[in-house]
Amino acid sequence: MRIVGKVVFIIFMVLSLLVAASAEEQPSPSPALYQKGITFAAEGKFREAQEEFKKALEVKKNDSTSLSSLKVLRDFEEGTINKDFTLLFFKGIDLLVQNQPQQAITELQKALLIKQDYVRIYNILGMAYASSGNSEQALTHFKKALQINPSYTDAIYNLASYYASLENYQQALECYQIIIALDPDSADAYANIAAAYAALDQYPQGIAYYQKLIALNPQNGHAYYNLGLAYFMTDDFFRARESLVSAQKIFQQKNDQENVAVAEAYLEKLKQFENKWGSPGGS
C-alpha cells in the first residue's frame, strides 16, 4: 500500500538523497548496494564506489542516489571538484545515511570551505539540516542550491519533500508544480502532487493528478490503486472499484503478489462498505 504523509517523505529524503515519493514501478535497490558505494567513496576508493553504484543501477536503472553519486564522481574525474572535497562530500553523505546529521553537517561544511559554488553540496546540506531538525538552515541551503542552479530539480524535490514533512502541503504543491512546469513528463511530480492534495483532503484535485499520472504510464498499478482510494474518499464507490480492479489486474500481470493482495483486501473492504451503506456516488 502506498502511504501518503510525512513519514514517507522524510524517510525517503534521508535515505535516497534526492526525490520524494517515486512514481516508479521498479523495485528499490538494496540500500546495501549504494551504501557500499558511498562508504567506498568516503574512503577515497572511487573506482570501487563507481562499480557499486553501477550495480545498484542494474537493479533500478534510475536510482537517484546512485545516479547522483556517479555524477559527483564524474565531476571529480573532470576536475570540477578536487579529491579532498569529494572525500568530505561522501563522508557527509555516509554520515547522513547513518542518521548522524550533525556529524554530516560538520564534514559538509569542511567541504564548503574548499569550494563554495558546487550546487550539490547545498542540496545535501539542506537534507542534513532537515534531518537535524534545523528547519531554517534546511530551507536556506535548498534555496542556495536553487540560486546557483534554478533548474536543479533534485533541490526542488527535496525542498518540496521537506515542506511536506512539515505538513506544509501548500508550499510542497507549489514546488512540485514548478517541477511540472520545467518538465511536463515528470511522473514523480504528478504522484507527489496527487499525494499532497490527498493529504490536504482535496481529493478531486488529487484524482485529476492521478489521472494525469496514469495517462503518462497506463501500467502504473500504484496510480490506479491510489486513484481508487481517492474515489473512495469522495464516496464514488463505482469508480473506486473500477480503479482498484485495474490496479489489481496490473499487479497480477506484473506478478506483484504483495500488491495484488493489498488491492484485493481493499476491494473486499469496499464490498463490505457498500453492503452496509450502499453506493451513494457513481453509477
Added chain:
Amino acid sequence: MDTQERLKLKKRYEVLPDEALLEMIAEGKDAYSPGAFELLVEEKEKRGIAESHLVQPSVTCESGEDEVQSEELPSEQYIALAIIVEYKDYEYAVSLLKNSDVLYSFEKLSLKGAQFPVSLIVQEKAVKKAIALLQGFKPAGGMVFW
C-alpha cells in the same frame, strides 16, 4: 565583435523568452553594438516568431554602460533569485527592477523549450538591493529564493 563575444551573445539570446526577444528587436539596430542586433533577428527567424507579439520594453540588463558591463561579466557572478512561470509576474519583476541600477536578466528553464518558467538572475553583488526592490514579489506558481 569577436567570435567569443558573438557566441556569448548568441547563447544569451537563445534563452530569452519570445516576448523579450521581440521587445529588444523593437528598440532598433541603433540601440545595439555592431552585430548584436543581427543576432537578435537571426534568433527571431530561427524561432519563426512574428513581431506582432510585441508587448513590453526590454527585459534584459539595462541599456548603455551597464549592458556592456554585464556582457563582460562571467556567469558565476549572477545568481538566481526567483522562478517565474507566468508572463504577468515576469512583467511585474521587470517593473520593479527596470529603473534601478541592478543588472538582471531572465533565463529559460523549461526542459521542453517552453517560454516559461524562467529564472530571474541578478548580479551577485547587487543581490541585497535586488531583494529589497523585489520585497513582496510572489510569483504565482513560482518561487523566490530568499
